Amino acid sequence: MRIAQTSLTPLRLDLVQPLKTSRSTYAAREGFLVRLVDEAGRVGLGEAMPLPEFGTESLADCGATLEGWLSALHGQFLGDSVRAIEDTLSPFPPAVARGDGVRIRSRQTTPEGPMPASEHALELALLDLLAQRQGVPLCWLLAEEARTEVAVNALLGAGSPEALADEARKAVAEGYGTLKLKVAGRPLEEDEQRVKAVREAVGPDVKLRLDANGGWSEPEAKRALDKLGWYGLELVEQPTPPEDLAALWRVQRRSPCMVAADESLGSPEALRALLAVDPLLGGGPAVGAVVLKPMVLGGLLPCLVVAMRAARLGMQSYVTSSLDGVVARAGATHLAAALPSGALASGLAVGRLFAHEPATHPYRPLHGHIRLPQAPGLGLSPEMVG
Numbered sequence: 001m002r003i004a005q006t007s008l009t010p011l012r013l014d015l016v017q018p019l020k021t022s023r024s025t026y027a028a029r030e031g032f033l034v035r036l037v038d039e040a041g042r043v044g045l046g047e048a049m050p051l052p053e054f055g056t057e058s059l060a061d062c063g064a065t066l067e068g069w070l071s072a073l074h075g076q077f078l079g080d081s082v083r084a085i086e087d088t089l090s091p092f093p094p095a096v097a098r099g100d101g102v103r104i105r106s107r108q109t110t111p112e113g114p115m116p117a118s119e120h121a122l123e124l125a126l127l128d129l130l131a132q133r134q135g136v137p138l139c140w141l142l143a144e145e146a147r148t149e150v151a152v153n154a155l156l157g158a159g160s161p162e163a164l165a166d167e168a169r170k171a172v173a174e175g176y177g178t179l180k181l182k183v184a185g186r187p188l189e190e191d192e193q194r195v196k197a198v199r200e201a202v203g204p205d206v207k208l209r210l211d212a213n214g215g216w217s218e219p220e221a222k223r224a225l226d227k228l229g230w231y232g233l234e235l236v237e238q239p240t241p242p243e244d245l246a247a248l249w250r251v252q253r254r255s256p257c258m259v260a261a262d263e264s265l266g267s268p269e270a271l272r273a274l275l276a277v278d279p280l281l282g283g284g285p286a287v288g289a290v291v292l293k294p295m296v297l298g299g300l301l302p303c304l305v306v307a308m309r310a311a312r313l314g315m316q317s318y319v320t321s322s323l324d325g326v327v328a329r330a331g332a333t334h335l336a337a338a339l340p341s342g343a344l345a346s347g348l349a350v351g352r353l354f355a356h357e358p359a360t361h362p363y364r365p366l367h368g369h370i371r372l373p374q375a376p377g378l379g380l381s382p383e384m385v386g
């Protein structure tokens, strides 16, 4: 393929109401939309929505990096293969590369260091273009047996127990079978009232997952899960701080439910330890599941590698958005469809959090699922993405 045109457009997503977690409060998200046009006028879409608190580069570094990479890519020929895309994104010079990628990294034009959000944006645009050229949905580039629909959880953002109960009832009425709510960063008694209100509102069969965003110490996590475990939890995301894997391992072994590592995957060292059979972690899987954020791990392809390695170690995986736009969520949905298992719902139903979510796009959840468009690539037209 020849990259005939490139464009980089700033993207801002205002939330309807700020989303509070134990570590951050999100009122708006800022990033970039990438467009790559091939010699036949096909448009490949990518999105960078940096999340520095999860280990990505800053917004400024992302913009500078993508400017440099798109300038290096403009007018270049690239092999029509996933291998060529991997080589283009590879941090190693072409001498090490195996396929016919394009050298985009150079000291003169781009900042140093890992740039996962930038890598995600460029990789997604190239995968979208490649899949369009091959006339297949993007997920077919990732797995031959990709699923055609993905179960997604509802993210409950309300604060009070009463408001959470109303939000939970509404989500279940819309067909969601899995609900997620933020905990930690407040007295445990308050969290217990919130979790209890949701469980009493929806009954025993709806799956309930919590996200502490690393906000509990190890003793607090054990005490919290002893108390909240009575309400039938599917899993808890990142109960303890991301850098202490041994604490995460110890909490998993006492927990009444599955522990999912999320923020820990933002550290390359911690990710390597999670995916090794580490004697420090008792030789077994450190946690029950890993949360795959393509924006944090640098794209769909690195996430797929993590998912395969995790599965070999007995860990499940699921995908979540990084509170990003339609393009990134579309790519994440194709990744979720290609994972070894779809047993755990993915966190991709965040469109309703945003004030100006595009009205017509095919990745809107329906009855708790996203059905993938059977169209080439992402199946998104430029006007769908605002």
Ligand SMILES: O=C(O)CCC(=O)C1=CC=C[C@@H](O)[C@@H]1C(=O)O
Pocket (backbone or CB within 6 Å): 021, 153, 154, 155, 180, 211, 213, 237, 262, 320, 321, 322, 323, 346, 347, 348, 349, 350
């Ligand atoms: O998982 C979901 O339902 C939505 C994504 C989500 O909860 C998050 C996205 C980005 C940052 C975090 O606040 C949070 C998470 O930790 O998973």
Ligand SMILES: [Mg+2]
Pocket (backbone or CB within 6 Å): 211, 213, 237, 238, 262, 263, 291
């Ligand atoms: Mg999380």
